[in-house]
Amino acid sequence: MAGDPLYGHSPRELQALDRSVVWHPFTQMAEYADPLVVTRAEGNYLIDAEGRRYLDGVSSLWCNLHGHRRPEIDQAVREQLDRVAHTTLLGLGSPPSIELARRLVALAPGDLGHVFYSDDGSTAVEAALKIACQYHRQKPQPEPQRTRFVALEHAYHGDTLGSVSVGGIDLFHATYRPLLVDVARVPSPFCYRCPMGLQRDACHLECADRMDRVVDDLGGEIAALVMEPLVQGAAGMIVHPEGYLRRVRRACDRAGCLLIADEVAVGFGRTGTMFACQQEGVVPDLLCLAKGLTGGYLPLAATLARDHVYQAFLAERAAKRTFFHGHTYTGNALAAAASLASLDIFEQDRVLEALPVKIERLSCALAPLADLAHVGDVRRKGLMVGIELVADCASREPYPYEVAVGDKVCAAVRQRGVILRPLGDVVVLMPPLSITLDEIDLLAGATGDAIREVTES
Ligand SMILES: *Cc1c(COP(=O)(O)O)cnc(C)c1O
Numbered sequence: 482m483a484g485d486p487l488y489g490h491s492p493r494e495l496q497a498l499d500r501s502v503v504w505h506p507f508t509q510m511a512e513y514a515d516p517l518v519v520t521r522a523e524g525n526y527l528i529d530a531e532g533r534r535y536l537d538g539v540s541s542l543w544c545n546l547h548g549h550r551r552p553e554i555d556q557a558v559r560e561q562l563d564r565v566a567h568t569t570l571l572g573l574g575s576p577p578s579i580e581l582a583r584r585l586v587a588l589a590p591g592d593l594g595h596v597f598y599s600d601d602g603s604t605a606v607e608a609a610l611k612i613a614c615q616y617h618r619q620k621p622q623p624e625p626q627r628t629r630f631v632a633l634e635h636a637y638h639g640d641t642l643g644s645v646s647v648g649g650i651d652l653f654h655a656t657y658r659p660l661l662v663d664v665a666r667v668p669s670p671f672c673y674r675c676p677m678g679l680q681r682d683a684c685h686l687e688c689a690d691r692m693d694r695v696v697d698d699l700g701g702e703i704a705a706l707v708m709e710p711l712v713q714g715a716a717g718m719i720v721h722p723e724g725y726l727r728r729v730r731r732a733c734d735r736a737g738c739l740l741i742a743d744e745v746a747v748g749f750g751r752t753g754t755m756f757a758c759q760q761e762g763v764v765p766d767l768l769c770l771a772k773g774l775t776g777g778y779l780p781l782a783a784t785l786a787r788d789h790v791y792q793a794f795l796a797e798r799a800a801k802r803t804f805f806h807g808h809t810y811t812g813n814a815l816a817a818a819a820s821l822a823s824l825d826i827f828e829q830d831r832v833l834e835a836l837p838v839k840i841e842r843l844s845c846a847l848a849p850l851a852d853l854a855h856v857g858d859v860r861r862k863g864l865m866v867g868i869e870l871v872a873d874c875a876s877r878e879p880y881p882y883e884v885a886v887g888d889k890v891c892a893a894v895r896q897r898g899v900i901l902r903p904l905g906d907v908v909v910l911m912p913p914l915s916i917t918l919d920e921i922d923l924l925a926g927a928t929g930d931a932i933r934e935v936t937e938s
Contacts, residue, residue, distance in 0.1 A: 518530055524550070525548050543714070597784040602745035603639025606639050626702060670725045708741070717905060849929060850928070
Protein backbone atom coordinates (compact mmCIF):
# COMPACT_ATOMS: atom_id res chain seq x y z
CA MET A 482 0.00 0.00 0.00
CA ALA A 483 2.97 2.30 0.46
CA GLY A 484 2.95 4.81 -2.36
CA ASP A 485 -0.73 4.21 -3.19
CA PRO A 486 -2.47 7.59 -2.89
CA LEU A 487 -5.76 5.84 -2.06
CA TYR A 488 -4.21 3.55 0.57
CA GLY A 489 -5.50 0.40 -1.11
CA HIS A 490 -9.13 1.57 -1.45
CA SER A 491 -11.30 2.52 -4.39
CA PRO A 492 -12.68 6.09 -4.44
CA ARG A 493 -16.12 4.79 -3.45
CA GLU A 494 -14.71 2.76 -0.55
CA LEU A 495 -12.92 5.84 0.69
CA GLN A 496 -16.17 7.81 0.64
CA ALA A 497 -17.97 5.08 2.56
CA LEU A 498 -15.18 4.83 5.14
CA ASP A 499 -15.05 8.62 5.44
CA ARG A 500 -18.73 8.55 6.43
CA SER A 501 -18.43 5.67 8.85
CA VAL A 502 -15.14 6.04 10.73
CA VAL A 503 -14.15 9.72 10.51
CA TRP A 504 -16.05 12.10 12.81
CA HIS A 505 -15.68 15.39 10.96
CA PRO A 506 -15.32 18.71 12.80
CA PHE A 507 -18.22 21.19 12.73
CA THR A 508 -20.16 18.67 10.62
CA GLN A 509 -23.57 17.03 11.11
CA MET A 510 -22.51 13.48 10.34
CA ALA A 511 -26.14 12.28 9.91
CA GLU A 512 -26.31 14.48 6.82
CA TYR A 513 -22.75 13.95 5.58
CA ALA A 514 -23.89 12.42 2.31
CA ASP A 515 -21.56 12.54 -0.66
CA PRO A 516 -18.09 13.35 0.65
CA LEU A 517 -15.47 14.90 -1.55
CA VAL A 518 -12.17 13.17 -0.80
CA VAL A 519 -9.20 15.32 -1.72
CA THR A 520 -6.33 13.22 -2.99
CA ARG A 521 -3.87 15.81 -4.25
CA ALA A 522 -3.51 19.50 -4.81
CA GLU A 523 -1.63 21.78 -7.14
CA GLY A 524 -1.26 25.51 -6.71
CA ASN A 525 -4.67 26.97 -5.92
CA TYR A 526 -6.55 23.78 -6.89
CA LEU A 527 -7.64 20.69 -4.95
CA ILE A 528 -7.91 17.42 -6.89
CA ASP A 529 -10.15 14.44 -6.05
CA ALA A 530 -9.58 10.72 -6.68
CA GLU A 531 -11.25 10.97 -10.11
CA GLY A 532 -8.96 13.83 -11.09
CA ARG A 533 -11.58 16.60 -10.85
CA ARG A 534 -10.09 19.98 -9.97
CA TYR A 535 -11.58 22.58 -7.65
CA LEU A 536 -10.41 26.10 -6.88
CA ASP A 537 -9.56 26.23 -3.14
CA GLY A 538 -11.77 29.24 -2.41
CA VAL A 539 -11.27 29.22 1.38
CA SER A 540 -7.56 28.36 1.47
CA SER A 541 -8.22 24.94 3.06
CA LEU A 542 -9.95 26.67 5.96
CA TRP A 543 -8.11 29.99 5.89
CA CYS A 544 -4.58 28.67 6.26
CA ASN A 545 -3.03 28.21 2.79
CA LEU A 546 -1.19 31.31 1.61
CA HIS A 547 0.95 30.55 -1.45
CA GLY A 548 -0.89 27.59 -2.98
CA HIS A 549 -0.37 23.86 -2.48
CA ARG A 550 2.80 22.00 -3.42
CA ARG A 551 4.90 25.14 -3.48
CA PRO A 552 8.30 23.75 -4.49
CA GLU A 553 10.17 25.98 -2.00
CA ILE A 554 8.06 24.85 0.97
CA ASP A 555 8.04 21.19 -0.13
CA GLN A 556 11.82 21.36 -0.39
CA ALA A 557 12.29 23.02 3.00
CA VAL A 558 10.17 20.36 4.73
CA ARG A 559 12.04 17.55 2.94
CA GLU A 560 15.43 18.98 3.86
CA GLN A 561 14.41 19.33 7.50
CA LEU A 562 13.02 15.77 7.41
CA ASP A 563 16.46 14.57 6.39
CA ARG A 564 17.88 16.19 9.56
CA VAL A 565 15.14 15.50 12.15
CA ALA A 566 11.32 15.64 12.24
CA HIS A 567 10.78 16.64 15.84
CA THR A 568 12.67 17.32 19.03
CA THR A 569 11.21 18.92 22.14
CA LEU A 570 11.47 22.61 23.06
CA LEU A 571 11.13 21.72 26.74
CA GLY A 572 14.65 22.64 27.66
CA LEU A 573 16.17 22.10 24.17
CA GLY A 574 16.52 24.32 21.14
CA SER A 575 16.19 23.60 17.41
CA PRO A 576 17.54 25.67 14.51
CA PRO A 577 14.25 26.17 12.61
CA SER A 578 12.30 27.24 15.71
CA ILE A 579 15.09 29.65 16.71
CA GLU A 580 15.37 31.20 13.27
CA LEU A 581 11.58 31.44 12.93
CA ALA A 582 11.30 33.24 16.28
CA ARG A 583 13.97 35.70 15.12
CA ARG A 584 12.06 36.35 11.89
CA LEU A 585 8.65 36.70 13.58
CA VAL A 586 9.99 39.15 16.14
CA ALA A 587 11.50 41.23 13.32
CA LEU A 588 8.19 41.27 11.42
CA ALA A 589 5.91 41.98 14.38
CA PRO A 590 5.17 45.57 15.38
CA GLY A 591 6.67 47.21 18.48
CA ASP A 592 8.56 45.23 21.11
CA LEU A 593 6.74 41.91 20.63
CA GLY A 594 10.11 40.30 21.16
CA HIS A 595 9.43 36.84 22.61
CA VAL A 596 7.83 33.85 20.90
CA PHE A 597 5.94 31.17 22.82
CA TYR A 598 5.14 28.31 20.44
CA SER A 599 2.16 25.97 20.42
CA ASP A 600 0.27 23.99 17.78
CA ASP A 601 -3.05 25.63 16.86
CA GLY A 602 -4.93 28.87 17.07
CA SER A 603 -6.84 27.64 20.10
CA THR A 604 -3.68 26.84 21.99
CA ALA A 605 -2.10 30.16 21.01
CA VAL A 606 -5.09 31.92 22.62
CA GLU A 607 -5.11 29.54 25.59
CA ALA A 608 -1.45 30.38 26.27
CA ALA A 609 -2.15 34.11 25.93
CA LEU A 610 -4.98 33.97 28.50
CA LYS A 611 -2.82 32.12 31.02
CA ILE A 612 0.17 34.41 30.41
CA ALA A 613 -2.08 37.45 31.03
CA CYS A 614 -3.42 36.04 34.27
CA GLN A 615 0.03 35.10 35.54
CA TYR A 616 1.58 38.39 34.39
CA HIS A 617 -0.55 40.45 36.76
CA ARG A 618 0.44 38.25 39.71
CA GLN A 619 4.14 38.57 38.96
CA LYS A 620 4.61 42.08 37.56
CA PRO A 621 6.59 44.65 39.61
CA GLN A 622 3.45 45.98 41.36
CA PRO A 623 1.39 42.79 41.47
CA GLU A 624 -2.39 42.88 41.03
CA PRO A 625 -3.48 39.27 41.55
CA GLN A 626 -7.15 40.31 41.53
CA ARG A 627 -6.93 40.88 37.78
CA THR A 628 -8.41 37.59 36.63
CA ARG A 629 -11.32 38.62 34.38
CA PHE A 630 -11.30 38.77 30.63
CA VAL A 631 -13.24 41.05 28.35
CA ALA A 632 -14.24 39.79 24.91
CA LEU A 633 -16.47 40.82 22.05
CA GLU A 634 -19.89 39.49 21.20
CA HIS A 635 -19.70 37.05 18.27
CA ALA A 636 -16.01 36.44 19.02
CA TYR A 637 -14.34 33.20 17.98
CA HIS A 638 -11.01 32.24 19.50
CA GLY A 639 -10.94 28.45 19.15
CA ASP A 640 -12.45 25.30 20.62
CA THR A 641 -10.53 24.55 23.81
CA LEU A 642 -12.26 25.57 27.05
CA GLY A 643 -10.31 28.78 27.67
CA SER A 644 -10.76 29.96 24.11
CA VAL A 645 -14.42 28.89 24.18
CA SER A 646 -14.86 30.97 27.37
CA VAL A 647 -13.89 34.11 25.50
CA GLY A 648 -15.90 33.01 22.46
CA GLY A 649 -19.25 34.64 21.84
CA ILE A 650 -21.05 32.51 19.24
CA ASP A 651 -23.98 30.90 21.03
CA LEU A 652 -24.50 28.16 18.44
CA PHE A 653 -20.98 26.88 19.09
CA HIS A 654 -20.41 27.90 22.69
CA ALA A 655 -23.65 28.01 24.75
CA THR A 656 -23.67 24.24 25.44
CA TYR A 657 -20.40 24.49 27.34
CA ARG A 658 -21.23 27.55 29.50
CA PRO A 659 -21.29 25.46 32.73
CA LEU A 660 -17.64 24.57 32.11
CA LEU A 661 -16.40 28.05 31.31
CA VAL A 662 -14.95 31.02 33.12
CA ASP A 663 -17.10 34.12 33.32
CA VAL A 664 -16.18 36.75 30.75
CA ALA A 665 -17.39 40.34 30.38
CA ARG A 666 -18.83 41.15 26.95
CA VAL A 667 -18.68 44.25 24.85
CA PRO A 668 -20.84 44.68 21.75
CA SER A 669 -19.35 43.73 18.43
CA PRO A 670 -18.94 46.69 16.05
CA PHE A 671 -21.14 44.91 13.51
CA CYS A 672 -22.40 47.67 11.26
CA TYR A 673 -24.92 45.61 9.22
CA ARG A 674 -26.67 44.59 12.43
CA CYS A 675 -25.59 47.47 14.65
CA PRO A 676 -25.97 46.63 18.36
CA MET A 677 -26.76 50.32 18.99
CA GLY A 678 -29.36 50.48 16.19
CA LEU A 679 -27.36 53.10 14.26
CA GLN A 680 -26.20 53.63 10.68
CA ARG A 681 -22.47 53.61 9.98
CA ASP A 682 -22.48 56.76 7.84
CA ALA A 683 -24.10 58.74 10.65
CA CYS A 684 -22.70 57.15 13.84
CA HIS A 685 -19.80 58.18 16.08
CA LEU A 686 -18.68 54.70 17.08
CA GLU A 687 -21.16 54.62 19.97
CA CYS A 688 -20.30 50.89 20.23
CA ALA A 689 -16.78 51.94 21.23
CA ASP A 690 -18.23 54.22 23.91
CA ARG A 691 -20.04 51.17 25.33
CA MET A 692 -16.80 49.20 25.19
CA ASP A 693 -15.09 52.05 27.08
CA ARG A 694 -17.73 51.92 29.80
CA VAL A 695 -17.48 48.17 30.31
CA VAL A 696 -13.68 48.33 30.50
CA ASP A 697 -13.67 51.41 32.75
CA ASP A 698 -16.29 49.89 35.11
CA LEU A 699 -14.37 46.66 35.60
CA GLY A 700 -11.03 48.49 35.59
CA GLY A 701 -8.71 46.80 38.07
CA GLU A 702 -10.39 43.38 37.77
CA ILE A 703 -9.45 42.88 34.13
CA ALA A 704 -6.47 40.74 33.14
CA ALA A 705 -6.87 41.33 29.41
CA LEU A 706 -9.21 42.21 26.61
CA VAL A 707 -9.04 39.71 23.78
CA MET A 708 -10.20 40.42 20.25
CA GLU A 709 -9.79 39.60 16.57
CA PRO A 710 -8.42 42.84 15.08
CA LEU A 711 -10.26 44.35 12.05
CA VAL A 712 -12.30 41.26 11.12
CA GLN A 713 -14.25 38.83 13.31
CA GLY A 714 -13.83 35.83 11.06
CA ALA A 715 -15.97 32.93 12.27
CA ALA A 716 -18.76 35.35 13.24
CA GLY A 717 -19.32 35.77 9.50
CA MET A 718 -16.53 38.12 8.46
CA ILE A 719 -17.65 41.09 10.54
CA VAL A 720 -15.46 43.95 9.30
CA HIS A 721 -14.91 46.53 12.03
CA PRO A 722 -15.20 50.26 11.37
CA GLU A 723 -11.93 52.13 11.16
CA GLY A 724 -10.68 53.43 14.48
CA TYR A 725 -12.33 50.77 16.66
CA LEU A 726 -9.10 48.88 17.32
CA ARG A 727 -7.31 52.10 18.32
CA ARG A 728 -10.13 52.83 20.76
CA VAL A 729 -9.69 49.37 22.30
CA ARG A 730 -5.94 49.91 22.70
CA ARG A 731 -6.62 53.22 24.49
CA ALA A 732 -9.24 51.64 26.77
CA CYS A 733 -6.82 48.87 27.75
CA ASP A 734 -4.10 51.41 28.52
CA ARG A 735 -6.50 53.38 30.74
CA ALA A 736 -7.64 50.25 32.57
CA GLY A 737 -4.12 48.89 32.93
CA CYS A 738 -5.02 45.56 31.34
CA LEU A 739 -3.33 43.70 28.50
CA LEU A 740 -4.59 43.63 24.93
CA ILE A 741 -4.50 40.19 23.32
CA ALA A 742 -4.77 40.36 19.52
CA ASP A 743 -5.96 37.10 18.04
CA GLU A 744 -4.56 37.33 14.51
CA VAL A 745 -4.97 33.61 13.89
CA ALA A 746 -7.26 34.34 10.92
CA VAL A 747 -6.29 37.89 9.92
CA GLY A 748 -2.50 37.51 10.17
CA PHE A 749 -0.07 36.94 7.29
CA GLY A 750 -1.45 39.29 4.68
CA ARG A 751 -5.14 38.39 4.66
CA THR A 752 -6.27 41.94 5.33
CA GLY A 753 -3.67 43.49 3.02
CA THR A 754 -0.88 44.05 5.57
CA MET A 755 1.29 41.42 7.23
CA PHE A 756 -0.63 41.86 10.49
CA ALA A 757 -4.03 43.50 10.88
CA CYS A 758 -2.95 45.56 13.93
CA GLN A 759 -0.52 47.45 11.73
CA GLN A 760 -3.39 49.10 9.88
CA GLU A 761 -4.29 51.06 13.00
CA GLY A 762 -0.77 51.47 14.34
CA VAL A 763 -1.63 49.32 17.35
CA VAL A 764 0.85 47.15 19.24
CA PRO A 765 -0.94 44.48 21.31
CA ASP A 766 0.70 43.07 24.45
CA LEU A 767 0.19 39.51 23.21
CA LEU A 768 -0.20 38.52 19.56
CA CYS A 769 -1.63 35.10 18.60
CA LEU A 770 -0.66 33.60 15.26
CA ALA A 771 -1.51 30.24 13.69
CA LYS A 772 -3.47 29.34 10.51
CA GLY A 773 -1.24 31.03 7.91
CA LEU A 774 1.97 30.70 9.91
CA THR A 775 3.23 27.64 8.01
CA GLY A 776 1.72 28.75 4.72
CA GLY A 777 -1.02 26.23 5.42
CA TYR A 778 1.27 23.21 5.50
CA LEU A 779 1.51 21.97 9.08
CA PRO A 780 0.07 22.84 12.47
CA LEU A 781 2.06 25.48 14.31
CA ALA A 782 1.13 28.49 16.40
CA ALA A 783 2.90 31.30 18.18
CA THR A 784 1.98 33.68 20.99
CA LEU A 785 4.25 36.73 20.83
CA ALA A 786 4.78 38.70 24.03
CA ARG A 787 6.04 42.21 24.60
CA ASP A 788 9.08 42.77 26.71
CA HIS A 789 7.28 43.99 29.84
CA VAL A 790 5.11 40.86 29.83
CA TYR A 791 8.06 38.52 29.36
CA GLN A 792 10.13 40.23 32.08
CA ALA A 793 7.47 39.42 34.70
CA PHE A 794 8.22 35.70 34.25
CA LEU A 795 11.96 36.03 34.94
CA ALA A 796 13.25 35.20 38.42
CA GLU A 797 15.29 32.56 40.21
CA ARG A 798 13.74 29.08 39.96
CA ALA A 799 12.59 29.09 43.58
CA ALA A 800 10.26 32.05 42.95
CA LYS A 801 8.12 29.72 40.78
CA ARG A 802 7.48 32.37 38.16
CA THR A 803 8.03 29.93 35.32
CA PHE A 804 5.28 29.70 32.72
CA PHE A 805 4.24 26.13 33.50
CA HIS A 806 2.66 25.40 30.14
CA GLY A 807 3.64 23.68 26.90
CA HIS A 808 2.54 21.09 24.40
CA THR A 809 4.46 18.04 23.29
CA TYR A 810 4.85 19.02 19.63
CA THR A 811 5.35 22.73 20.34
CA GLY A 812 7.62 24.43 17.81
CA ASN A 813 7.83 21.32 15.62
CA ALA A 814 10.86 21.43 13.33
CA LEU A 815 9.07 20.46 10.10
CA ALA A 816 6.39 23.06 10.72
CA ALA A 817 8.96 25.75 11.56
CA ALA A 818 10.89 24.89 8.39
CA ALA A 819 7.67 25.30 6.36
CA SER A 820 7.05 28.67 8.07
CA LEU A 821 10.53 29.91 7.21
CA ALA A 822 10.04 28.95 3.56
CA SER A 823 6.66 30.72 3.60
CA LEU A 824 8.25 33.92 4.96
CA ASP A 825 10.92 33.67 2.24
CA ILE A 826 8.15 33.52 -0.38
CA PHE A 827 6.64 36.71 1.06
CA GLU A 828 9.97 38.42 0.31
CA GLN A 829 10.92 36.75 -2.98
CA ASP A 830 7.50 37.08 -4.61
CA ARG A 831 6.79 40.46 -3.02
CA VAL A 832 3.48 38.94 -1.91
CA LEU A 833 2.24 41.94 0.08
CA GLU A 834 3.11 44.32 -2.75
CA ALA A 835 1.03 42.21 -5.16
CA LEU A 836 -2.06 42.31 -2.95
CA PRO A 837 -3.57 45.74 -3.76
CA VAL A 838 -4.20 44.78 -7.41
CA LYS A 839 -5.80 41.48 -6.37
CA ILE A 840 -7.90 43.16 -3.69
CA GLU A 841 -9.12 45.75 -6.19
CA ARG A 842 -10.00 43.01 -8.70
CA LEU A 843 -11.90 41.09 -6.03
CA SER A 844 -13.76 44.21 -5.00
CA CYS A 845 -14.83 44.85 -8.63
CA ALA A 846 -15.74 41.21 -9.23
CA LEU A 847 -17.96 41.20 -6.13
CA ALA A 848 -19.77 44.46 -6.94
CA PRO A 849 -22.57 42.83 -9.00
CA LEU A 850 -23.36 40.43 -6.12
CA ALA A 851 -24.55 43.24 -3.89
CA ASP A 852 -27.59 43.73 -6.14
CA LEU A 853 -28.83 40.14 -5.93
CA ALA A 854 -32.27 39.75 -4.35
CA HIS A 855 -31.14 37.85 -1.25
CA VAL A 856 -27.69 39.32 -0.66
CA GLY A 857 -28.05 41.47 2.43
CA ASP A 858 -24.44 42.52 2.89
CA VAL A 859 -21.12 42.00 1.16
CA ARG A 860 -18.31 42.54 3.69
CA ARG A 861 -14.68 42.54 2.68
CA LYS A 862 -11.31 43.42 4.13
CA GLY A 863 -8.32 42.55 1.98
CA LEU A 864 -8.94 39.06 0.61
CA MET A 865 -11.43 38.13 3.37
CA VAL A 866 -15.04 38.21 2.20
CA GLY A 867 -18.40 37.43 3.81
CA ILE A 868 -21.59 37.52 1.75
CA GLU A 869 -24.57 37.50 4.10
CA LEU A 870 -27.70 35.97 2.60
CA VAL A 871 -31.05 37.04 4.04
CA ALA A 872 -34.66 35.98 3.51
CA ASP A 873 -35.60 39.61 3.06
CA CYS A 874 -33.20 42.44 2.27
CA ALA A 875 -35.44 45.27 3.42
CA SER A 876 -35.99 43.89 6.94
CA ARG A 877 -32.63 42.03 7.04
CA GLU A 878 -34.63 38.99 8.21
CA PRO A 879 -32.36 35.92 8.30
CA TYR A 880 -33.26 32.59 6.71
CA PRO A 881 -34.52 29.93 9.14
CA TYR A 882 -31.57 27.81 10.40
CA GLU A 883 -33.04 24.61 8.84
CA VAL A 884 -32.95 26.11 5.36
CA ALA A 885 -29.12 25.96 5.47
CA VAL A 886 -28.92 28.42 2.63
CA GLY A 887 -25.14 28.80 3.00
CA ASP A 888 -24.62 25.04 2.68
CA LYS A 889 -26.82 24.95 -0.42
CA VAL A 890 -24.85 27.73 -2.09
CA CYS A 891 -21.59 25.95 -1.33
CA ALA A 892 -22.98 22.70 -2.82
CA ALA A 893 -24.01 24.63 -5.94
CA VAL A 894 -20.64 26.33 -6.26
CA ARG A 895 -18.90 22.95 -6.05
CA GLN A 896 -20.71 21.96 -9.28
CA ARG A 897 -18.91 24.94 -10.80
CA GLY A 898 -15.48 23.75 -9.69
CA VAL A 899 -15.01 25.86 -6.57
CA ILE A 900 -14.74 24.73 -2.93
CA LEU A 901 -16.24 27.04 -0.32
CA ARG A 902 -17.30 26.55 3.29
CA PRO A 903 -20.03 28.82 4.70
CA LEU A 904 -20.50 30.27 8.16
CA GLY A 905 -24.24 29.81 8.62
CA ASP A 906 -25.90 32.09 6.07
CA VAL A 907 -22.65 33.86 5.28
CA VAL A 908 -20.85 32.62 2.18
CA VAL A 909 -17.13 33.03 2.86
CA LEU A 910 -14.46 33.65 0.26
CA MET A 911 -10.89 33.58 1.51
CA PRO A 912 -8.63 32.57 -1.36
CA PRO A 913 -4.90 31.93 -1.05
CA LEU A 914 -2.81 35.09 -1.44
CA SER A 915 -1.43 33.39 -4.57
CA ILE A 916 -4.79 33.53 -6.37
CA THR A 917 -4.51 35.01 -9.87
CA LEU A 918 -6.71 37.74 -11.33
CA ASP A 919 -8.46 35.22 -13.61
CA GLU A 920 -9.11 32.93 -10.67
CA ILE A 921 -10.58 35.85 -8.73
CA ASP A 922 -13.08 36.36 -11.57
CA LEU A 923 -13.88 32.63 -11.57
CA LEU A 924 -14.34 32.63 -7.79
CA ALA A 925 -16.66 35.64 -7.68
CA GLY A 926 -18.54 34.65 -10.84
CA ALA A 927 -19.19 31.08 -9.71
CA THR A 928 -20.29 32.34 -6.28
CA GLY A 929 -22.72 34.82 -7.80
CA ASP A 930 -24.17 32.13 -10.10
CA ALA A 931 -24.55 29.69 -7.21
CA ILE A 932 -26.28 32.30 -5.04
CA ARG A 933 -28.68 33.08 -7.88
CA GLU A 934 -29.41 29.40 -8.50
CA VAL A 935 -30.17 28.69 -4.82
CA THR A 936 -31.97 31.86 -3.73
CA GLU A 937 -34.02 32.49 -6.86
CA SER A 938 -35.44 28.97 -7.08
C1 LIG B 1 -9.43 29.43 13.54
C2 LIG B 1 -9.31 30.42 14.63
C3 LIG B 1 -8.86 30.05 15.91
C4 LIG B 1 -8.60 28.62 16.27
O1 LIG B 1 -7.55 28.08 15.56
P1 LIG B 1 -7.37 26.48 15.51
O2 LIG B 1 -6.08 26.29 14.80
O3 LIG B 1 -8.57 25.98 14.73
O4 LIG B 1 -7.37 25.98 16.89
C5 LIG B 1 -8.68 31.03 16.86
N1 LIG B 1 -8.93 32.31 16.58
C6 LIG B 1 -9.37 32.72 15.37
C7 LIG B 1 -9.61 34.16 15.13
C8 LIG B 1 -9.60 31.78 14.37
O5 LIG B 1 -10.09 32.18 13.19
